Amino acid sequence: MPESPLSPTTARQNPASSLLSHTDSSGGERVANGNAGTLSGNDWQTLQHKQVFLAMMAPQQMQQFLAPNQLQALIHQKQQALLLQQHHLKEFYKKQQQQIQLLQQQSSKKIKELSSPQLVFQQLIQLQQQQQQQLLRAHRPALSSLALSPACLSPAEMQQVWKELTFGMTEDKTAIKANRESSAGKIMSAKVPGRQADDQQSACPHRAESTVKGDHAAKHALFGHGVCNWPGCESVCENFSQFIKHISSEHTLDDRSTAQCRVQMQVVQQLELQLCKERERLQAMMAHLHLPSLEAQSLSAPAQSPQSDAAADPCGPQLTSVNSLPSLSSSDPAQVSPRPLDPVGTPSQRCEKEFPSHTSGVGPMRRRNHPLVYSLSSENEYELYKNTDLRPPFTYATLIRQAIMEASDMQLTLNEIYNWFTRTFAYFRRNAATWKNAVRHNLSLHKCFVRVENVKGAVWTVDEVEYQRRRSQKITGNPSVMKSISSSAGFGTLMNSGLQTALAEASLPGLKKDNVRGNSKSQIQKSSMADSHRNQNFSPRVQPPLFLEDKELKMNDQGCLIQTVKPVSLQPDMSENDEGHLFDLE
DNA sequence: GCATAGGTAAACACTG
DNA sequence: ACAGTGTTTACCTATG
Numbered sequence A: 001m002p003e004s005p006l007s008p009t010t011a012r013q014n015p016a017s018s019l020l021s022h023t024d025s026s027g028g029e030r031v032a033n034g035n036a037g038t039l040s041g042n043d044w045q046t047l048q049h050k051q052v053f054l055a056m057m058a059p060q061q062m063q064q065f066l067a068p069n070q071l072q073a074l075i076h077q078k079q080q081a082l083l084l085q086q087h088h089l090k091e092f093y094k095k096q097q098q099q100i101q102l103l104q105q106q107s108s109k110k111i112k113e114l115s116s117p118q119l120v121f122q123q124l125i126q127l128q129q130q131q132q133q134q135l136l137r138a139h140r141p142a143l144s145s146l147a148l149s150p151a152c153l154s155p156a157e158m159q160q161v162w163k164e165l166t167f168g169m170t171e172d173k174t175a176i177k178a179n180r181e182s183s184a185g186k187i188m189s190a191k192v193p194g195r196q197a198d199d200q201q202s203a204c205p206h207r208a209e210s211t212v213k214g215d216h217a218a219k220h221a222l223f224g225h226g227v228c229n230w231p232g233c234e235s236v237c238e239n240f241s242q243f244i245k246h247i248s249s250e251h252t253l254d255d256r257s258t259a260q261c262r263v264q265m266q267v268v269q270q271l272e273l274q275l276c277k278e279r280e281r282l283q284a285m286m287a288h289l290h291l292p293s294l295e296a297q298s299l300s301a302p303a304q305s306p307q308s309d310a311a312a313d314p315c316g317p318q319l320t321s322v323n324s325l326p327s328l329s330s331s332d333p334a335q336v337s338p339r340p341l342d343p344v345g346t347p348s349q350r351c352e353k354e355f356p357s358h359t360s361g362v363g364p365m366r367r368r369n370h371p372l373v374y375s376l377s378s379e380n381e382y383e384l385y386k387n388t389d390l391r392p393p394f395t396y397a398t399l400i401r402q403a404i405m406e407a408s409d410m411q412l413t414l415n416e417i418y419n420w421f422t423r424t425f426a427y428f429r430r431n432a433a434t435w436k437n438a439v440r441h442n443l444s445l446h447k448c449f450v451r452v453e454n455v456k457g458a459v460w461t462v463d464e465v466e467y468q469r470r471r472s473q474k475i476t477g478n479p480s481v482m483k484s485i486s487s488s489a490g491f492g493t494l495m496n497s498g499l500q501t502a503l504a505e506a507s508l509p510g511l512k513k514d515n516v517r518g519n520s521k522s523q524i525q526k527s528s529m530a531d532s533h534r535n536q537n538f539s540p541r542v543q544p545p546l547f548l549e550d551k552e553l554k555m556n557d558q559g560c561l562i563q564t565v566k567p568v569s570l571q572p573d574m575s576e577n578d579e580g581h582l583f584d585l586e
Numbered sequence B: 001g002c003a004t005a006g007g008t009a010a011a012c013a014c015t016g
Numbered sequence C: 001a002c003a004g005t006g007t008t009t010a011c012c013t014a015t016g
Helices: A008-013 A017-023 A026-036 A041-054 A059-065 A068-114 A117-139 A141-145 A155-170 A173-191 A197-203 A205-213 A216-222 A240-250 A255-288 A294-304 A306-310 A316-324 A379-387 A396-406 A414-424 A432-445 A464-475 A479-489 A492-506 A521-532 A549-558
Strands: A449-454 A457-462 A561-563
Touching (some): A379 A414, A396 A414, A396 A432, A396 A449, A396 A457, A414 A432, A414 A457, A432 A449
Antiparallel strands (some): A449 A457, A449 A561
């Protein structure tokens, strides 16, 4: 629960969706890259990696993780994206006007034969769908990079793919891999009763292409300009065979690839949502132009009857997939498996996003939040949890951290955290004793939450380094995965710090939890502080600034803050800091 | 079967 | 005395 992004701000503004829709297009990226001119190639690679995760970040977090020049470049890139979009729209409407004229000419000739102008509109709408599809494809070539393009799949198919991606790791990976390699054809044929392979291929040209031509579709999608286009990779491959070697050795079905696929699915979902909005706008436009009822019929027809539309609109299913995409975030109440609302129960089940029970069919699945991916990714979802008694599928630690991160000064009192919970989630508007206790428990338990005292009371902040470290440990113990995720998440600096932290911890057995009576957060932190600053004569209550250096200094100026607990040894920069950055307010 | 993470409950101490 | 806050422990379930 990439976690992130419970932010209502993010949900409302969705600041990165347009960026994503643009930067997923390699062409668009090049344009922006070329014009920005202020960033080096490496910066741009980093920036590209960040953008996926920026989609799940609140704007304030974006600012935190982006350098000013990167922000400027992002803005520039977004402007380019808008220009490009305008250009596409212009072209689109231009073509449409031409087609309208053409159709009008044709229809004027055949109007007597056709006897119904609706047929003209049907043709027009089909044409428009095709053009819209072209537009969509132009914005998301990455879609085709998924061998199992989610947009080509029905909900059941999508869930099957998702199950493979999500839960397949517990099974024999070889078998899964083999299954996956053949699943391009299998899934379609297995899940669409009565349809022949030919029909499927005609219904989904990308699929057909990948089935018939093997790796060629993937070649275009994942290999270009001599680099691997796998998200976050960009390894240089001199030729295609080398690329094949690379991809089969580096991008196998493992935790990292699974996580990256999830991220990509979210990217796709964002694009689908955008498409949905554009379609609604189109419907409104058409309604305004008195093109009645046809749009609903034609726009929904492919989903209802893909076979009949497949020939006329080969990409029909893709167009309508926004409605058929299973919600990665279970934003549809109907898709949220019924669960007891009583907070007393099986916590892990209740606290995780689930697929509809009818899709699993094999009893309770092992599923745990993937903190990188799960988020309140849409306004609908935000509103869902705000207004319905559904338990949010995030851990308390995640929620607390989110609450604090959303605060303007990145710190909240306990009561303000309570208020955030009740304000954001209807679920937490009752059984207060239970969840409040849990909140306090988590605040005390987790090292990533740091209590800061001032004269008026205490506020809680997040030790982002510790949080990311803990999270990265959960995701995987594989250093390469950590590296990948850290670069992708734009947490490069922090994660680098996290690695240092891990090293520091390895050399500090006092940090281990198994210390008798030493596993308390304060004692751990104090002992670690003593270890790391043994010769610096620090008071246990002297706390160095974390990632909030500015704020810390500001508070220091006010002279009213004391950080009572802080894992000093976990602050990687501390060994480098001179004492001038520290302050003892006691 | 074991280790771990997370949720829940509860006891206890401290403070205003 | 009381409520709020913070810490700690124990227990449970799910998951790897």
